[in-house]
Amino acid sequence: MKLNKRLLSLSEMVHEPYDLVWDCCCDHGLLGFKILASGLIKQVNFVDVVPDITDKLTAKLQQHGHHLPADAGWQVLCQDVSEINLEKSAQQLPIVSKQLVIISGVGGDLMIDIMKRIVTSYDDLNVDFLLCPVQHSYKLRKVLKDLQFKSKAERLVLENKRGYELLLISQIEGQPISLVGSYEFWQSNPNANIYLENLITHYQRSAIASEANQLSQFALDDYRVVKQQYF
Ligand SMILES: C[S@@+](CC[C@H](N)C(=O)[O-])C[C@H]1O[C@@H](n2cnc3c(N)ncnc32)[C@H](O)[C@@H]1O
Incomplete structure (x- = not known):
């Protein structure tokens, strides 16, 4: 299935060799599948809170898994994204490891709630987040700034008369987060x-x-x- 512009742009923003990528609120799982198919990322955890969605996705991945590189690993988790266990995953990865958590396609207010809860559940881990909220980006950016996040990259995608802000952030490296978006952000479209x-x-x-x-x-x-x- 062809990815829309927004999902394609998100997949293009994943160009570091993360040890583990989380496709949270994954629904159809297209984004995680595309990222695994690139060959750069060896393991993707798909997360959605709706059992019917995760059952269907598991069946789909089992059916189409042969299109992925032979060393691609995946698991599908049915749970609330705020409860993903980054500490436990880090223990199963190499000593110096890096994770990317993608949360895309949910409202800004829900994303704020999720981010506040995730951040309290890990410490001293090298984790990047790639976020694409549906609306309320200004409010989200303010909370991210308060949570000490920095911006590594940001892009604007326009699709079906809607604008989407794509934010790659980290608590370790990057530029100060602008509440309205950087000059590069406004130049990106x-x-x-x-x-x-x-x-x-x-x-x-x-x-x-x-x-x-x-x-x-x-x-x-x-x-x-x-x-x-x-x-
Ligand atoms: C519109 S889809 C987004 C799909 C895809 N990420 C995208 O950007 O197109 C939103 C998905 O988020 C899931 N979801 C909503 N709240 C969630 C939560 N707290 N934890 C996990 N999944 C959640 C829903 O079940 C739904 O499948």
Whole structure:
């Protein structure tokens, strides 16, 4: 099955030789499959909370596994992504190991909740996260900054009239996270101005609708500055 632009861009952002990649909230599992098929990554753990989804994916992987490199390993886990055990996985990997946790296709608020819970459950591990929230990126970026994350790469993808922010982050290396996205982020898509206008319209409406919501006003002010500076 052909990957859409968003999933394809996410797969392209995985170019370090991680020892283990987690495709969380995996649903169809297309992203993890594509990453395994590249041959760079030898082990992918697929995670989804819905048993019917993980059963179907297991059957699909068993059926199509012969398309993957011979040394590709995978397992499908039916659980809440906030409960993935990064410490235990690290113990089963080489002494110096690196994991990548991908969470894509869930709302920004749920992603904030998941990230806060995952971060409290490990210590001193070399873990990168690749995130693609559906909306509420400003709020998510603020929480990630508070959790001491740094940005390693970010991209904007526009698909079906929607904008998606793709964030590769780490607590160890990278640039300070910008709440609105870096200059490179806004340069990463030739139609970025359309996404920016949509955000400004959205935050104008929500700033009027909820006077108490200071974050909407901050976001609006910050996105207006982006417009002045980069467009
Ligand atoms: C829209 S799909 C995203 C599929 C794929 N990652 C993508 O980006 O296209 C969202 C999936 O997240 C799963 N999900 C939602 N909350 C979850 C949680 N807390 N833990 C694990 N999976 C979750 C749902 O069951 C669903 O299959």
